[in-house]
Amino acid sequence: EVQLLESGGGLVQPGGSLRLSCAASGFTFSTYAMFWVRQAPEKGLEWVATIDNGSGAKTLYADSVKGRFTISRDNSRNTLYLQMSSLRAEDTAIYYCAKSIGGISSYYEYWGQGTLVPVSS
Amino acid sequence: DIVMTQSPESLAVSQGERATFNCKSSQTVLNSANNKNYLAWYQQKPGQPPKLLIYWASTRESGVPDRFSGSGSGTDFTLTISSLQAEDVAVYYCHQHYITPHTFGQGTKLEIK
Numbered sequence: 411e412v413q414l415l416e417s418g419g420g421l422v423q424p425g426g427s428l429r430l431s432c433a434a435s436g437f438t439f440s441t442y443a444m445f446w447v448r449q450a451p452e453k454g455l456e457w458v459a460t461i462d463n464g465s466g467a468k469t470l471y472a473d474s475v476k477g478r479f480t481i482s483r484d485n486s487r488n489t490l491y492l493q494m495s496s497l498r499a500e501d502t503a504i505y506y507c508a509k510s511i512g513g514i515s516s517y518y519e520y521w522g523q524g525t526l527v528p529v530s531s
Numbered sequence: 532d533i534v535m536t537q538s539p540e541s542l543a544v545s546q547g548e549r550a551t552f553n554c555k556s557s558q559t560v561l562n563s564a565n566n567k568n569y570l571a572w573y574q575q576k577p578g579q580p581p582k583l584l585i586y587w588a589s590t591r592e593s594g595v596p597d598r599f600s601g602s603g604s605g606t607d608f609t610l611t612i613s614s615l616q617a618e619d620v621a622v623y624y625c626h627q628h629y630i631t632p633h634t635f636g637q638g639t640k641l642e643i644k
Contacts, residue, residue, distance in 0.1 A: 445633075454624065454635055454636070454637050454638050455573075455581065455624055455626075455635040455638075456635070457632055457633040457634065457635070460631065460633075470631050470632075472632055473632070506580055506581075514631075515569065515628055515629065516628055517569075517571035517583065517586045517587075517626065517628050518571070518573075518581070518583065518626070518628075519583055519586075520583075521580040521581055521582070521583075522580060523579075523580055524580055
C-alpha cells in the first residue's frame with residue numbers, strides 16, 4: 411500500500427525557515443518523480459515543486475517560490491524534502507507531497523495527508 | 532502558463548441526479564505524440580487531501596465508482612457523476628500536467644440539493 415507521510419510543519423515567523431519531509435513507503439521510491447503542492451486556507455491547489463526520479467537532478471519550481479524553496483530527495487531514506495526559507499505570510503498553507511506515475515509530466519497518483527505551515531509573527 | 536477555468540463555481544444537485552463539471556484550458560493539453568490528454572480530475576472532501584478520480588481525461592482510477600466519468604479533448608473537458616450520492620459532496624478540481632507549471636482549476640463545490 412502506497413503511503414506518504416508529511417512532517418515538519420508548524421508555526422514560523424516571516425523571514426524564517428522550515429524543512430518539510432515526506433516519508434514514502436509501499437513503492438520503489440527512487441523510480442518515481444515526486445511533487446509538492448500547497449493549499450492556502452479555504453483556497454485551491456497550487457503546484458509548488460517537482461523533482462524527477464533517480465538522482466533528482468532535475469527540479470522545477472513555481473515562480474512564487476523560486477529562489478526560496480528547494481526540493482530534494484534521499485532515496486536511501488525513501489524521503490522527499492522541501493527546504494523553505496525567507497517565508498512570507500502568503501506561504502501559509504497545507505503542504506502536500508504527491509507521487510507521480512513515473513516521470514515529471516505525470517498526474518498525481520497518490521497524496522499525503524499534508525502538513526500545515528502557518529507563517530505569522 | 533496554462534490557465535484552467537472550471538465552471539460552475541458551485542453546483543447543487545439532488546441525490547440520484549446527474550452532476551456535470553466543466554474545465555477549459557487556455558492551451559491544448561493534448562500531446563499529439565502519444566494522443567493523450569494530460570488532464571486529471573481530483574475529488575477533495577473537507578479535511579482530506581485530494582484524491583485522484585480520472586486521468587488521461589477519461590480513464591477512471593482503480594476503485595473509483597463507475598458513476599464517475601470523464602470526457603473531452605484538447606482544451607475542453609467534462610467530469611460527470613451519473614447518479615449523485617451523498618458521499619460525493621466535495622470540491623472537484625481539474626489539473627493539467629502537460630506543461631510546467633502544472634496548474635489546477637479553481638475548483639467546483641458540489642452540494643446536495
